[in-house]
Amino acid sequence: MSENQPLVVSRVDEEHSVLRRRFQEYGYVYFKRAIAADKCSSLLQAFLQQLRPHIDYNEGSGKLLLNGEPFFETDPIWDEVYPKMQSLYDFHNFFHQEDAQRLMQSIAGEKIFVYPMKMGRIASPRKIGFETPPHQDAHSHQAGPTMAGIWVALHDVHEGMGRLKLLPGSHKDGVRQVFSAEGVGGVQCEIFAHENTWHVSNVEQGDVIIFHSCCVHKAEPNTTEDAVRISIDTRFCDYGAPVSPSNFEPHHGWRIEGFDWDSIYQGWSDPKLQYYWRDYAETA
Numbered sequence: 637m638s639e640n641q642p643l644v645v646s647r648v649d650e651e652h653s654v655l656r657r658r659f660q661e662y663g664y665v666y667f668k669r670a671i672a673a674d675k676c677s678s679l680l681q682a683f684l685q686q687l688r689p690h691i692d693y694n695e696g697s698g699k700l701l702l703n704g705e706p707f708f709e710t711d712p713i714w715d716e717v718y719p720k721m722q723s724l725y726d727f728h729n730f731f732h733q734e735d736a737q738r739l740m741q742s743i744a745g746e747k748i749f750v751y752p753m754k755m756g757r758i759a760s761p762r763k764i765g766f767e768t769p770p771h772q773d774a775h776s777h778q779a780g781p782t783m784a785g786i787w788v789a790l791h792d793v794h795e796g797m798g799r800l801k802l803l804p805g806s807h808k809d810g811v812r813q814v815f816s817a818e819g820v821g822g823v824q825c826e827i828f829a830h831e832n833t834w835h836v837s838n839v840e841q842g843d844v845i846i847f848h849s850c851c852v853h854k855a856e857p858n859t860t861e862d863a864v865r866i867s868i869d870t871r872f873c874d875y876g877a878p879v880s881p882s883n884f885e886p887h888h889g890w891r892i893e894g895f896d897w898d899s900i901y902q903g904w905s906d907p908k909l910q911y912y913w914r915d916y917a918e919t920a
């Protein structure tokens with residue numbers, strides 16, 4: 637039997653040494669409303685334009701509602717909408733702005749490298765069993781111990797909507813064995829018998845979770861009738877740490893025909909972020 641406890645809350649104005657100690661203790665830090673709500677809403681609305689008619693925004697409840705059939709990562713609907721979401725400059729730029737950068741620096745030091753691969757998650761209702769299984773990013777991104785994940789809630793996410801859940805302290809036991817599983821990523825890692833307390837909370841728009849590359853995490857099933865959860869995440873490390881070559885690809889660029897950086901960058905008026913990672917990739 638596993639039980640839930642709330643995520644341990646950190647504050648952005650805490651000393652970096654305190655945040656890093658907490659990160660090493662639990663394997664994650666959680667910041668409330670660390671990214672401005674209007675920035676999250678603006679990206680969410682841009683996503684929703686690409687997601688029509690499959691997902692609608694309900695002005696009254698602020699909820700994202702599934703229209704029609706549920707879909708998950710790699711389903712035909714997802715393959716059709718995801719490259720359009722990925723083509724948004726504001727999505728990629730989100731993690732290169734000062735607010736997000738400061739959070740990453742508080743854990744990894746002044747000079748960081750943000751991975752080019754940015755992930756958008758669409759946790760659909762009525763797809764029970766296809767949610768993100770428990771895993772470690774050290775395995776899925778073939779990364780070393782100084783890589784970390786940063787996950788941002790683009791809207792409030794309540795119980796039942798597929799919250800992100802972490803296994804505190806699980807990063808201390810290294811990289812674990814994996815087994816194949818249904819759901820995002822297709823693998824799940826070993827969970828030890830004594831590990832029965834997970835950390836999870838209802839999160840608000842702009843809340844940020846930063847987790848260690850070995851911290852086991854998963855999504856809860858989305859058990860709602862029609863409410864979709866959309867969040868974004870990426871990976872980062874201290875500048876100079878090795879980055880495995882597959883992380884220089886767009887997320888799912890390896891399996892969607894014609895979906896590559898050129899196709900992502902083609903509508904961008906600002907070239908600043910285009911191929912910013914190339915020099916790093918050449919020396920990594």
Ligand SMILES: O=C(O)CCC(=O)C(=O)O
Nearest residue numbers: 757768785787855867869
């Ligand atoms: O948001 C999710 O469902 C999965 C996020 C995740 O597993 C990750 O960022 O590594």
